[in-house]
Amino acid sequence: MTRMNKTVKSIYAAFAVILATLPACTIQATRSADTAVASTTEAASPTDSRVQETVQKLTQIGARVAGTPAAQQASQFLIEEYRKAGYQTEVQTFTYPKFRDLGSNVSVNGQTISGQALNNSIAGQANARLVVVPNVGRPNDFASIDVKGAIAVVRRGEIPFSQKVDNAAKAGAIAVIVINSEDKPLRGTLSSPAAIPAIGITQSNGAKLLNAPAAQVSVNTERRTITGRNVIARLPGVTQPRLLLGGHYDSVSGSPGANDNASGTAVVLETARRLANTPLAREVWFMAFDGEEDGLQGSRAFVNSVQPQFLSGLSAMFNFDMVGINDRLLIGGSAELRSQLKQLNSNVPTWTNSSSDHASFAAKGVPVLFFYRGSDPNYHSPTDRSTNASSLNDTLQTALASINQVLQSK
Ligand SMILES: [Zn+2]
Secondary structure: OOHHHHHHHHHHHHHHHHHOOOOHHHHHHHHHHHHHHHOOOOOOHHHHHHHHHHHHHHHHHOOOOOOOHHHHHHHHHHHHHHHHOOOEEEEEEEEEEEEEEOOEEEEEOOEEEEEEEOEOOOOEEEEEEEEEOOOOOOHHHHOOOOOOOOEEEEEOOOOOHHHHHHHHHHOOOOEEEEEOOOOOOOOOEOOOOOOOOEEEEOHHHHHOOOOOOEEEEEEOEEEEEEEEEEEEEEOOOOOOOOEEEEEEOOOOOOOOOHHHHHHHHHHHHHHHHHHOOOHHHHHEEEEEEOOHHHOOHHHHHHHHHOOHHHHHOOOEEEEEOOOOOOOOOEEEEOHHHHHHHHHHOOOOOEEOOOOOOHHHHHOOOOOEEEEEOOOOOOOOOOOOOOOOHHHHHHHHHHHHHHHHHHHHHO
8 A cells, every 4th residue: 555545544534533423414525535535445426325225125125033034135135245345255154042922911800911021031821929029129129028939020120130030030939020111012131041931011011910919921932043144254365354344134023124233234335345445355354243133142153153363363343233323423342442533533422332243242352343323213113114324424434434543553
Protein backbone atom coordinates (compact mmCIF):
# COMPACT_ATOMS: atom_id res chain seq x y z
CA MET A 1 0.00 0.00 0.00
CA THR A 2 1.43 3.52 -0.93
CA ARG A 3 2.13 6.32 1.63
CA MET A 4 -0.49 8.63 0.05
CA ASN A 5 -3.26 6.09 0.67
CA LYS A 6 -2.27 5.72 4.34
CA THR A 7 -2.73 9.46 5.00
CA VAL A 8 -6.12 9.45 3.26
CA LYS A 9 -7.14 6.38 5.29
CA SER A 10 -6.27 7.80 8.70
CA ILE A 11 -8.04 11.10 7.91
CA TYR A 12 -10.99 9.08 6.71
CA ALA A 13 -10.87 6.92 9.86
CA ALA A 14 -11.14 9.95 12.16
CA PHE A 15 -13.83 11.50 9.95
CA ALA A 16 -15.94 8.35 9.71
CA VAL A 17 -16.06 7.91 13.49
CA ILE A 18 -17.52 11.38 13.81
CA LEU A 19 -20.17 10.10 11.38
CA ALA A 20 -21.34 7.77 14.09
CA THR A 21 -22.56 10.67 16.19
CA LEU A 22 -24.18 12.72 13.47
CA PRO A 23 -27.95 12.30 12.96
CA ALA A 24 -28.63 10.19 9.84
CA CYS A 25 -29.85 13.12 7.79
CA THR A 26 -26.34 14.69 7.38
CA ILE A 27 -24.82 11.58 5.76
CA GLN A 28 -25.33 13.41 2.40
CA ALA A 29 -22.60 15.98 3.22
CA THR A 30 -19.96 13.33 3.83
CA ARG A 31 -20.33 11.57 0.45
CA SER A 32 -17.15 13.26 -0.85
CA ALA A 33 -15.02 11.58 1.85
CA ASP A 34 -16.51 8.17 0.93
CA THR A 35 -15.60 8.65 -2.67
CA ALA A 36 -12.01 9.62 -1.75
CA VAL A 37 -11.46 6.25 -0.09
CA ALA A 38 -13.78 4.26 -2.33
CA SER A 39 -11.30 4.72 -5.19
CA THR A 40 -9.06 2.18 -3.51
CA THR A 41 -11.99 -0.19 -2.89
CA GLU A 42 -14.86 0.28 -5.41
CA ALA A 43 -17.34 2.87 -6.67
CA ALA A 44 -19.63 3.76 -3.72
CA SER A 45 -23.04 5.19 -4.49
CA PRO A 46 -24.78 2.30 -6.29
CA THR A 47 -23.78 0.13 -3.36
CA ASP A 48 -25.48 2.24 -0.74
CA SER A 49 -28.84 0.62 -1.41
CA ARG A 50 -27.20 -2.80 -1.63
CA VAL A 51 -27.15 -3.22 2.14
CA GLN A 52 -30.87 -2.52 2.25
CA GLU A 53 -31.42 -5.03 -0.59
CA THR A 54 -29.64 -7.73 1.39
CA VAL A 55 -31.88 -7.02 4.38
CA GLN A 56 -34.94 -7.27 2.16
CA LYS A 57 -33.81 -10.56 0.63
CA LEU A 58 -33.23 -12.10 4.08
CA THR A 59 -36.53 -10.69 5.37
CA GLN A 60 -38.41 -12.14 2.41
CA ILE A 61 -37.20 -15.60 3.46
CA GLY A 62 -39.23 -15.05 6.64
CA ALA A 63 -38.46 -16.17 10.18
CA ARG A 64 -35.00 -17.79 10.05
CA VAL A 65 -35.21 -20.02 13.11
CA ALA A 66 -32.02 -22.08 13.58
CA GLY A 67 -32.39 -25.62 12.27
CA THR A 68 -35.28 -24.80 9.91
CA PRO A 69 -35.35 -24.84 6.07
CA ALA A 70 -35.67 -21.01 6.12
CA ALA A 71 -32.39 -20.67 8.02
CA GLN A 72 -30.76 -23.13 5.62
CA GLN A 73 -32.03 -21.04 2.69
CA ALA A 74 -30.63 -17.88 4.26
CA SER A 75 -27.21 -19.47 4.79
CA GLN A 76 -27.20 -20.60 1.15
CA PHE A 77 -28.03 -17.06 0.02
CA LEU A 78 -25.15 -15.65 2.09
CA ILE A 79 -22.73 -18.24 0.74
CA GLU A 80 -23.61 -17.23 -2.84
CA GLU A 81 -23.24 -13.52 -2.06
CA TYR A 82 -19.83 -13.96 -0.42
CA ARG A 83 -18.65 -16.10 -3.32
CA LYS A 84 -19.83 -13.46 -5.79
CA ALA A 85 -17.68 -10.97 -3.85
CA GLY A 86 -14.62 -13.20 -4.33
CA TYR A 87 -14.50 -14.98 -1.00
CA GLN A 88 -14.04 -18.63 -0.22
CA THR A 89 -16.80 -19.90 2.04
CA GLU A 90 -17.36 -22.76 4.41
CA VAL A 91 -20.27 -23.85 6.56
CA GLN A 92 -19.47 -24.87 10.11
CA THR A 93 -22.27 -27.07 11.42
CA PHE A 94 -22.83 -27.61 15.13
CA THR A 95 -25.57 -29.19 17.23
CA TYR A 96 -27.27 -28.23 20.49
CA PRO A 97 -30.37 -29.25 22.42
CA LYS A 98 -33.39 -27.00 21.98
CA PHE A 99 -36.65 -27.09 23.73
CA ARG A 100 -40.00 -26.00 22.33
CA ASP A 101 -43.16 -25.06 24.14
CA LEU A 102 -46.04 -27.09 22.65
CA GLY A 103 -48.60 -25.08 24.55
CA SER A 104 -48.63 -24.56 28.32
CA ASN A 105 -51.24 -23.14 30.67
CA VAL A 106 -52.57 -22.73 34.19
CA SER A 107 -56.13 -23.68 35.17
CA VAL A 108 -57.56 -21.86 38.19
CA ASN A 109 -61.10 -21.37 39.44
CA GLY A 110 -62.38 -23.14 36.32
CA GLN A 111 -60.55 -20.73 34.01
CA THR A 112 -57.61 -21.69 31.76
CA ILE A 113 -54.86 -19.07 31.49
CA SER A 114 -52.33 -19.54 28.68
CA GLY A 115 -48.72 -19.10 29.63
CA GLN A 116 -45.20 -19.68 28.27
CA ALA A 117 -43.04 -22.51 29.52
CA LEU A 118 -39.68 -21.03 30.50
CA ASN A 119 -37.01 -21.96 27.93
CA ASN A 120 -35.38 -25.23 28.96
CA SER A 121 -38.16 -26.10 31.40
CA ILE A 122 -38.92 -29.81 31.70
CA ALA A 123 -42.44 -30.90 30.74
CA GLY A 124 -44.89 -31.75 33.54
CA GLN A 125 -48.37 -31.52 35.03
CA ALA A 126 -49.06 -30.39 38.62
CA ASN A 127 -52.38 -30.06 40.41
CA ALA A 128 -51.86 -28.62 43.92
CA ARG A 129 -52.35 -25.76 46.35
CA LEU A 130 -50.87 -22.42 45.38
CA VAL A 131 -48.32 -20.66 47.59
CA VAL A 132 -47.33 -17.07 46.80
CA VAL A 133 -43.61 -16.53 47.50
CA PRO A 134 -42.70 -13.15 49.06
CA ASN A 135 -40.29 -10.79 47.21
CA VAL A 136 -38.56 -12.40 44.22
CA GLY A 137 -37.82 -15.96 45.33
CA ARG A 138 -34.40 -15.79 46.92
CA PRO A 139 -33.58 -18.67 49.30
CA ASN A 140 -34.60 -16.59 52.36
CA ASP A 141 -37.95 -15.81 50.78
CA PHE A 142 -38.92 -19.47 51.21
CA ALA A 143 -38.01 -19.52 54.92
CA SER A 144 -41.36 -18.18 56.13
CA ILE A 145 -43.62 -20.29 53.88
CA ASP A 146 -44.27 -23.97 53.19
CA VAL A 147 -44.22 -24.90 49.52
CA LYS A 148 -43.69 -28.65 49.99
CA GLY A 149 -45.85 -30.44 47.40
CA ALA A 150 -47.31 -27.07 46.33
CA ILE A 151 -47.12 -24.83 43.26
CA ALA A 152 -44.90 -21.81 44.04
CA VAL A 153 -46.00 -18.45 42.62
CA VAL A 154 -42.97 -16.16 42.20
CA ARG A 155 -42.61 -12.63 40.87
CA ARG A 156 -40.18 -11.76 38.04
CA GLY A 157 -37.14 -9.57 38.78
CA GLU A 158 -33.77 -9.08 40.44
CA ILE A 159 -32.48 -12.64 40.19
CA PRO A 160 -32.36 -14.99 37.16
CA PHE A 161 -35.31 -17.31 36.49
CA SER A 162 -33.06 -20.34 37.09
CA GLN A 163 -32.35 -19.28 40.68
CA LYS A 164 -36.06 -18.74 41.40
CA VAL A 165 -37.00 -22.19 40.09
CA ASP A 166 -34.05 -23.96 41.75
CA ASN A 167 -34.84 -22.27 45.10
CA ALA A 168 -38.49 -23.36 44.83
CA ALA A 169 -37.48 -26.94 43.96
CA LYS A 170 -35.07 -27.03 46.92
CA ALA A 171 -37.92 -25.88 49.17
CA GLY A 172 -40.06 -28.79 47.94
CA ALA A 173 -42.33 -27.13 45.36
CA ILE A 174 -43.58 -29.35 42.50
CA ALA A 175 -43.97 -26.55 39.92
CA VAL A 176 -43.36 -22.80 39.56
CA ILE A 177 -45.46 -20.03 38.08
CA VAL A 178 -43.52 -16.81 37.39
CA ILE A 179 -45.59 -13.63 37.20
CA ASN A 180 -44.25 -11.09 34.68
CA SER A 181 -43.43 -7.58 35.90
CA GLU A 182 -45.49 -6.16 33.02
CA ASP A 183 -48.71 -7.16 31.30
CA LYS A 184 -46.96 -8.99 28.48
CA PRO A 185 -46.24 -12.69 27.80
CA LEU A 186 -43.12 -13.71 29.73
CA ARG A 187 -40.38 -15.11 27.51
CA GLY A 188 -37.75 -16.28 29.96
CA THR A 189 -34.91 -18.76 29.82
CA LEU A 190 -33.53 -21.19 32.38
CA SER A 191 -29.75 -21.38 32.01
CA SER A 192 -30.16 -25.12 32.61
CA PRO A 193 -33.22 -27.44 32.94
CA ALA A 194 -34.58 -27.39 36.52
CA ALA A 195 -36.00 -30.32 38.49
CA ILE A 196 -39.59 -29.04 38.25
CA PRO A 197 -41.68 -27.52 35.43
CA ALA A 198 -41.83 -23.72 35.21
CA ILE A 199 -44.27 -21.46 33.38
CA GLY A 200 -44.53 -17.70 32.96
CA ILE A 201 -47.74 -15.66 32.83
CA THR A 202 -48.68 -12.00 32.37
CA GLN A 203 -49.00 -9.58 35.28
CA SER A 204 -52.80 -9.34 35.08
CA ASN A 205 -53.17 -13.12 34.93
CA GLY A 206 -50.83 -13.35 37.88
CA ALA A 207 -53.20 -11.22 39.93
CA LYS A 208 -55.83 -13.95 39.50
CA LEU A 209 -53.60 -16.40 41.39
CA LEU A 210 -52.73 -14.28 44.41
CA ASN A 211 -55.83 -15.32 46.37
CA ALA A 212 -56.64 -18.61 44.64
CA PRO A 213 -56.31 -21.73 46.86
CA ALA A 214 -55.16 -24.20 44.19
CA ALA A 215 -54.44 -24.57 40.47
CA GLN A 216 -53.33 -26.97 37.75
CA VAL A 217 -50.15 -26.28 35.82
CA SER A 218 -49.63 -27.94 32.46
CA VAL A 219 -46.19 -27.50 30.84
CA ASN A 220 -45.90 -29.24 27.45
CA THR A 221 -42.48 -29.01 25.95
CA GLU A 222 -40.17 -30.99 23.75
CA ARG A 223 -36.41 -31.10 23.56
CA ARG A 224 -34.81 -31.59 20.12
CA THR A 225 -31.28 -31.55 18.79
CA ILE A 226 -30.79 -28.59 16.45
CA THR A 227 -28.13 -28.48 13.74
CA GLY A 228 -26.93 -24.91 13.25
CA ARG A 229 -24.92 -23.57 10.29
CA ASN A 230 -22.31 -20.83 10.73
CA VAL A 231 -21.16 -19.26 7.46
CA ILE A 232 -17.45 -18.34 7.28
CA ALA A 233 -16.07 -16.20 4.42
CA ARG A 234 -12.41 -15.39 3.82
CA LEU A 235 -9.96 -14.94 1.01
CA PRO A 236 -8.10 -18.14 -0.01
CA GLY A 237 -5.02 -18.70 2.15
CA VAL A 238 -6.09 -16.38 4.98
CA THR A 239 -5.89 -18.85 7.86
CA GLN A 240 -5.14 -16.42 10.70
CA PRO A 241 -7.04 -13.13 10.48
CA ARG A 242 -6.32 -10.17 12.76
CA LEU A 243 -9.93 -9.09 12.70
CA LEU A 244 -13.18 -11.07 12.67
CA LEU A 245 -16.46 -9.41 11.74
CA GLY A 246 -19.72 -11.16 12.51
CA GLY A 247 -23.44 -10.97 13.19
CA HIS A 248 -26.20 -13.52 13.54
CA TYR A 249 -28.57 -14.27 10.65
CA ASP A 250 -31.07 -16.39 12.56
CA SER A 251 -34.24 -14.86 13.97
CA VAL A 252 -36.87 -15.83 16.54
CA SER A 253 -39.99 -17.72 15.46
CA GLY A 254 -42.74 -15.55 14.02
CA SER A 255 -40.39 -12.65 13.26
CA PRO A 256 -38.83 -11.95 9.80
CA GLY A 257 -35.99 -10.25 11.75
CA ALA A 258 -35.21 -7.32 9.45
CA ASN A 259 -33.49 -5.32 12.20
CA ASP A 260 -32.76 -8.36 14.40
CA ASN A 261 -30.62 -9.27 12.64
CA ALA A 262 -30.72 -9.16 8.86
CA SER A 263 -29.32 -5.64 9.35
CA GLY A 264 -26.08 -6.75 11.03
CA THR A 265 -25.68 -9.67 8.63
CA ALA A 266 -26.07 -7.28 5.68
CA VAL A 267 -23.56 -4.75 7.04
CA VAL A 268 -20.94 -7.48 7.52
CA LEU A 269 -21.53 -8.76 3.96
CA GLU A 270 -21.31 -5.23 2.52
CA THR A 271 -18.10 -4.54 4.46
CA ALA A 272 -16.64 -7.69 2.90
CA ARG A 273 -17.67 -6.51 -0.56
CA ARG A 274 -16.11 -3.06 0.01
CA LEU A 275 -12.84 -4.50 1.27
CA ALA A 276 -12.66 -7.33 -1.26
CA ASN A 277 -10.18 -5.59 -3.57
CA THR A 278 -8.06 -4.08 -0.83
CA PRO A 279 -5.09 -5.51 1.09
CA LEU A 280 -7.16 -5.23 4.28
CA ALA A 281 -9.31 -8.15 3.16
CA ARG A 282 -6.32 -10.43 3.76
CA GLU A 283 -6.51 -9.66 7.46
CA VAL A 284 -10.23 -10.25 8.05
CA TRP A 285 -12.68 -13.14 8.39
CA PHE A 286 -16.39 -12.49 7.91
CA MET A 287 -18.98 -14.63 9.70
CA ALA A 288 -22.75 -15.09 9.83
CA PHE A 289 -23.66 -16.89 13.05
CA ASP A 290 -26.62 -19.20 13.51
CA GLY A 291 -28.41 -20.04 16.74
CA GLU A 292 -27.83 -16.67 18.47
CA GLU A 293 -31.46 -16.44 19.48
CA ASP A 294 -31.15 -19.80 21.21
CA GLY A 295 -28.37 -18.53 23.45
CA LEU A 296 -25.35 -17.50 21.36
CA GLN A 297 -25.08 -21.10 20.13
CA GLY A 298 -23.25 -20.38 16.85
CA SER A 299 -20.60 -18.01 18.16
CA ARG A 300 -19.98 -20.25 21.16
CA ALA A 301 -19.61 -23.30 18.93
CA PHE A 302 -17.11 -21.37 16.80
CA VAL A 303 -14.87 -20.10 19.61
CA ASN A 304 -14.87 -23.57 21.15
CA SER A 305 -13.91 -25.17 17.84
CA VAL A 306 -10.80 -23.10 17.00
CA GLN A 307 -7.29 -23.30 18.47
CA PRO A 308 -6.48 -20.88 21.33
CA GLN A 309 -3.76 -19.30 19.20
CA PHE A 310 -6.35 -18.48 16.54
CA LEU A 311 -8.27 -16.42 19.13
CA SER A 312 -5.18 -14.83 20.64
CA GLY A 313 -4.11 -13.92 17.11
CA LEU A 314 -7.20 -11.71 16.77
CA SER A 315 -6.67 -8.02 17.47
CA ALA A 316 -10.45 -7.65 17.65
CA MET A 317 -13.88 -9.12 16.94
CA PHE A 318 -16.61 -6.74 15.72
CA ASN A 319 -20.23 -7.81 16.26
CA PHE A 320 -23.19 -6.17 14.53
CA ASP A 321 -26.66 -6.71 15.97
CA MET A 322 -29.75 -4.55 15.36
CA VAL A 323 -28.08 -1.80 13.30
CA GLY A 324 -30.88 -0.98 10.85
CA ILE A 325 -32.92 1.70 12.63
CA ASN A 326 -32.55 4.77 14.87
CA ASP A 327 -30.35 7.85 14.48
CA ARG A 328 -27.52 6.94 16.76
CA LEU A 329 -25.04 4.11 16.71
CA LEU A 330 -24.00 2.82 20.13
CA ILE A 331 -20.67 1.07 20.50
CA GLY A 332 -20.17 -1.46 23.25
CA GLY A 333 -17.45 -3.96 24.00
CA SER A 334 -14.01 -4.10 25.54
CA ALA A 335 -12.87 -1.03 27.45
CA GLU A 336 -9.55 -1.05 25.54
CA LEU A 337 -11.16 -0.78 22.11
CA ARG A 338 -13.91 1.57 23.28
CA SER A 339 -11.35 3.99 24.70
CA GLN A 340 -9.33 3.72 21.47
CA LEU A 341 -12.45 4.78 19.61
CA LYS A 342 -13.09 7.54 22.17
CA GLN A 343 -9.62 9.01 21.51
CA LEU A 344 -10.68 9.59 17.95
CA ASN A 345 -13.97 11.11 18.97
CA SER A 346 -15.24 11.56 22.51
CA ASN A 347 -18.81 11.97 21.23
CA VAL A 348 -19.16 8.35 20.25
CA PRO A 349 -21.74 6.99 22.69
CA THR A 350 -20.32 3.83 24.23
CA TRP A 351 -21.93 1.50 26.66
CA THR A 352 -21.46 -1.95 28.17
CA ASN A 353 -23.75 -4.73 27.07
CA SER A 354 -22.96 -8.34 26.49
CA SER A 355 -26.04 -10.11 25.27
CA SER A 356 -24.95 -10.92 21.76
CA ASP A 357 -22.33 -12.93 19.86
CA HIS A 358 -19.34 -10.79 20.84
CA ALA A 359 -19.81 -12.15 24.36
CA SER A 360 -18.59 -15.58 23.20
CA PHE A 361 -15.34 -14.02 21.97
CA ALA A 362 -14.95 -11.72 24.97
CA ALA A 363 -15.29 -14.77 27.21
CA LYS A 364 -12.17 -16.13 25.48
CA GLY A 365 -10.24 -12.90 26.02
CA VAL A 366 -10.65 -11.49 22.51
CA PRO A 367 -11.04 -7.65 22.44
CA VAL A 368 -14.52 -6.93 21.05
CA LEU A 369 -16.59 -4.04 19.69
CA PHE A 370 -20.37 -4.29 19.64
CA PHE A 371 -22.29 -2.19 17.08
CA TYR A 372 -25.93 -1.61 18.03
CA ARG A 373 -28.42 1.18 17.32
CA GLY A 374 -30.68 1.00 20.33
CA SER A 375 -34.00 -0.51 21.20
CA ASP A 376 -36.65 -1.39 18.62
CA PRO A 377 -40.45 -1.34 19.18
CA ASN A 378 -40.69 -4.21 16.68
CA TYR A 379 -38.15 -6.35 18.55
CA HIS A 380 -38.83 -10.10 18.24
CA SER A 381 -42.20 -9.51 16.63
CA PRO A 382 -43.92 -10.11 13.25
CA THR A 383 -43.56 -6.37 12.56
CA ASP A 384 -39.74 -6.42 12.48
CA ARG A 385 -39.99 -6.06 8.68
CA SER A 386 -38.02 -2.99 7.70
CA THR A 387 -34.83 -1.02 8.21
CA ASN A 388 -33.68 2.31 6.85
CA ALA A 389 -30.79 2.77 4.43
CA SER A 390 -29.26 5.76 6.24
CA SER A 391 -28.93 3.86 9.55
CA LEU A 392 -27.41 0.89 7.73
CA ASN A 393 -24.95 3.08 5.83
CA ASP A 394 -24.03 5.07 8.91
CA THR A 395 -23.15 1.78 10.60
CA LEU A 396 -21.24 0.63 7.55
CA GLN A 397 -19.16 3.83 7.43
CA THR A 398 -18.25 3.50 11.09
CA ALA A 399 -17.40 -0.15 10.60
CA LEU A 400 -15.05 0.70 7.72
CA ALA A 401 -13.43 3.44 9.80
CA SER A 402 -13.03 1.18 12.83
CA ILE A 403 -11.48 -1.58 10.72
CA ASN A 404 -8.92 0.89 9.45
CA GLN A 405 -8.24 2.09 12.93
CA VAL A 406 -7.69 -1.38 14.40
CA LEU A 407 -5.63 -2.74 11.50
CA GLN A 408 -3.53 0.42 11.27
CA SER A 409 -2.97 0.69 15.01
CA LYS A 410 -0.91 -2.51 15.57
ZN1 LIG B 1 -30.04 -10.08 17.63
